[in-house]
Amino acid sequence: MYIPPRICSRHLRQILRKTFCRLSSTTSQDVPHVCIVGSGPAGFYTAQQILKGHPAAKVDILEKLPVPFGLVRFGVAPDHPEVKNVIHTFTTTARNERCTFMGNVEVGKDVFVEDLQRAYTAVVLSYGADDDRTLAIKGENASNVISARSFVGWFNGLPQDRELSVDLDVENVVILGQGNVALDVARILLTPINILQKTDISQHALEALSRSRVKKVYLVGRRGPLQVAFTIKELREMTRLPGCRPVIHKDDVYNLNQVIKDLPRPRKRLTELLYKTSMETSDADASLWAQASKEWELRFRLSPTEIIEKAGKVTGVKFCVNQLQGDDLVNKSAVSTEETEDIECGLVFRSIGYKSVPIDLGLPFDERKGIIPNNKGRVLDRPGLYCSGWVSTGPVGVILNTMTGGFETGKIILKDLSEGVLSTEGKQGNQMIKDVLQSSGKQIVTFSDWDKIDEEEIRRGTVIGKPREKIVDISELLKVAHT
Ligand SMILES: Cc1cc2nc3c(=O)[nH]c(=O)nc-3n(C[C@H](O)[C@H](O)[C@H](O)COP(=O)(O)OP(=O)(O)OC[C@H]3O[C@@H](n4cnc5c(N)ncnc54)[C@H](O)[C@@H]3O)c2cc1C
Numbered sequence: 001m002y003i004p005p006r007i008c009s010r011h012l013r014q015i016l017r018k019t020f021c022r023l024s025s026t027t028s029q030d031v032p033h034v035c036i037v038g039s040g041p042a043g044f045y046t047a048q049q050i051l052k053g054h055p056a057a058k059v060d061i062l063e064k065l066p067v068p069f070g071l072v073r074f075g076v077a078p079d080h081p082e083v084k085n086v087i088h089t090f091t092t093t094a095r096n097e098r099c100t101f102m103g104n105v106e107v108g109k110d111v112f113v114e115d116l117q118r119a120y121t122a123v124v125l126s127y128g129a130d131d132d133r134t135l136a137i138k139g140e141n142a143s144n145v146i147s148a149r150s151f152v153g154w155f156n157g158l159p160q161d162r163e164l165s166v167d168l169d170v171e172n173v174v175i176l177g178q179g180n181v182a183l184d185v186a187r188i189l190l191t192p193i194n195i196l197q198k199t200d201i202s203q204h205a206l207e208a209l210s211r212s213r214v215k216k217v218y219l220v221g222r223r224g225p226l227q228v229a230f231t232i233k234e235l236r237e238m239t240r241l242p243g244c245r246p247v248i249h250k251d252d253v254y255n256l257n258q259v260i261k262d263l264p265r266p267r268k269r270l271t272e273l274l275y276k277t278s279m280e281t282s283d284a285d286a287s288l289w290a291q292a293s294k295e296w297e298l299r300f301r302l303s304p305t306e307i308i309e310k311a312g313k314v315t316g317v318k319f320c321v322n323q324l325q326g327d328d329l330v331n332k333s334a335v336s337t338e339e340t341e342d343i344e345c346g347l348v349f350r351s352i353g354y355k356s357v358p359i360d361l362g363l364p365f366d367e368r369k370g371i372i373p374n375n376k377g378r379v380l381d382r383p384g385l386y387c388s389g390w391v392s393t394g395p396v397g398v399i400l401n402t403m404t405g406g407f408e409t410g411k412i413i414l415k416d417l418s419e420g421v422l423s424t425e426g427k428q429g430n431q432m433i434k435d436v437l438q439s440s441g442k443q444i445v446t447f448s449d450w451d452k453i454d455e456e457e458i459r460r461g462t463v464i465g466k467p468r469e470k471i472v473d474i475s476e477l478l479k480v481a482h483t
C-alpha cells in the first residue's frame with residue numbers, strides 16, 4: 001500500500017489502517033485491475049507507482065507497437081545512450097509478476113476505451129504525442145520540407161518512418177524552431193559518420209547520412225536569444241561537435257552581458273554560454289572552430305512565412321523579421337514587422353513541437369491545448385479514467401518531468417482505490433480484452449516476446465559494431481517475437 005511520506009496524524013493513521021484491512025481482506029474478485037495505454041516513460045512510471053503502492057493491484061500495459069518504451073526508443077538521440085538507461089527500471093517493472101505488457105495492441109483501433117473501462121477498475125491514458133504542430137504557410141508540403149518528428153523516427157528506426165524521403169544532397173539546411181529536438185536534428189546532420197556508426201542509429205539513416213553533402217545548418221527562432229527553448233547541456237554539446245563551428249552573431253548577444261546577472265539560474269548559465277560562444281572567449285575553441293569544415297548558425301527574431309520552391313524543389317525560406325514585446329526580460333512575444341529576409345537552403349525541418357491527438361472518438365480532448373482535460377491526472381467528468389505524461393501536459397518536459405507526472409497520477413489512483421472511489425466489481429482485467437483481441441486474430445507481443453526482439457537486435461548490432469540494430473519492419477518484429 002502506498003503510504004505518503006511524513007504522515008503522522010492519528011486520524012490519517014486510522015484511515016490507513018482501515019484501508020490496509022480492506023486491502024488485506026482483498027479476494028481475487030476485488031483485486032484492482034489497472035490498464036495503462038502506452039509504454040513510454042509516463043506509462044511505466046505510473047505502473048511502477050501503482051505496483052509499489054498497492055499489495056495486490058494488477059497492471060496491464062497496452063502498447064500499439066510490438067516494442068516497448070515509447071520515445072526512449074524512438075525519440076532519444078542515438079548518441080545519447082546514457083539517457084536510455086531508464087529502460088532498466090522499466091524492465092524491472094515489466095517483469096513484476098503483477099504487470100503484463102501487451103504490445104501490438106492499438107487502443108482506438110483494436111480495442112476501445114469503453115471496452116477497457118468495462119474490464120478494468122481504472123484506465124490510464126499515457127499515449128504521448130504522436131503527431132506534430134504545423135505552420136500553415138505556403139510551401140509547407142513541398143518535398144524536402146520534413147517534420148523533425150518524422151526525421152527523428154527515421155534515424156531511430158520507427159517503423160512508420162523508415163521510408164521517409166529526405167534528400168541530403170544539399171549544402172544548406174534550415175531548422176525552424178530552437179528547442180532540444182531542433183538541436184538533436186542539427187547534431188545528427190553534422191556529427192562525423194565514424195561517431196554515428198558506433199551508435200544504435202538505424203542503418204538506412206547511417207547510409208544516407210554518409211552520403212550527405214550538408215555543410216551548414218541554420219537554427220531559426222521566432223524570438224531572441226533569451227527565449228531559446230534548448231538547454232545548456234545540449235548547447236554545450238553542439239559547441240564541441242568535431243569539425244563544426246558555431247556561429248552566433250555578436251549583434252544578437254552583445255548586450256546580454258548586462259542582463260545575465262538578473263536572469264534566473266538555468267537561463268543565466270545558458271545565456272552565459274551563448275554569449276561566450278559568440279565572443280569565442282576560449283583560444284582553444286577559436287582555433288578548433290577556425291579549422292572546421294561545417295557550421296551551424298543561430299538566427300533570431302524570424303518567423304517563417306513561406307517555403308520557397310523552384311520546379312518542386314525547396315530553394316529557401318522567407319521570413320518576416322520580428323520585434324519582441326513585453327516588459328519581462330524573458331517572457332516576450334514576437335510581433336512581426338514589414339521587414340523580410342530569405343535564407344537559401346535545399347532542405348527544411350519543421351521542429352516547432354509535437355502534438356497529441358484523440359485516439360478514440362468517445363474520449364474527451366481539448367483540441368486547443370492538445371491534451372486530455374484533467375485535474376492532477378483524473379480525466380474530467382470520467383470516473384475511473386486517468387492520464388499521465390505528454391498527453392496530459394502537452395509535449396514538453398524531459399523524462400524526469402514525465403516521471404514526476406507519472407508518479408503523481410499513480411498516487412491519485414492509489415488514493416481513489418483506498419477511498420473506495422473505484423469499483424472492482426465485475427472487472428476481470430486482461431482476460432476480457434484478450435478474448436476481444438483473439439477473436440479478431442490480433443497477435444499480442446508479451447514482454448518475453450520483446451526479450452527475443454531485444455536479443456536479436458543486439459545480435460544484429462554486434463555483427464556491425466553497433467550496440468543494436470533496430471528491426472524496422474512490423475511484420476519482421478512480429479516474426480522474431482513469435483519464433
Ligand atoms: C526527439 C526527442 C528526444 C528526446 N530526448 C530526450 C532526452 O535525451 N532526455 C530526456 O530526458 N527527455 C527526452 N525527450 C523527452 C521524453 O522523450 C518525454 O519526456 C517522454 O518520452 C514523454 O513520455 P510519454 O510516455 O508521455 O510519451 P511517449 O514516450 O511518446 O510514449 C507514449 C507511448 O504510447 C504509445 N501509443 C500511442 N498511441 C497509442 C495507442 N492508440 N494505443 C496504445 N499505445 C499507444 C506510443 O507508441 C508510445 O510507446 C525527448 C523527446 C523527443 C521528442
Ligand SMILES: NC(=O)c1ccc[n+]([C@@H]2O[C@H](COP(=O)([O-])OP(=O)(O)OC[C@H]3O[C@@H](n4cnc5c(N)ncnc54)[C@H](OP(=O)(O)O)[C@@H]3O)[C@@H](O)[C@H]2O)c1
Binds near residue numbers: 176351
Ligand atoms: N536532450 C534532451 O534532453 C531533449 C532532447 C529532445 C527533446 N527534449 C525535450 O522534449 C520537449 C519537446 O522538445 P521540442 O524541441 O519539440 O519542443 P520545444 O522545447 O517546445 O521547442 C519548440 C520550438 O519551436 C518554436 N515554435 C513553436 N511554434 C512556432 C511557430 N509557430 N513558429 C516558429 N517557431 C515556433 C518555439 O519557439 P517559442 O519559444 O517562441 O514558442 C521553440 O523554439 C522539450 O521539453 C525538450 O526539452 C529533450
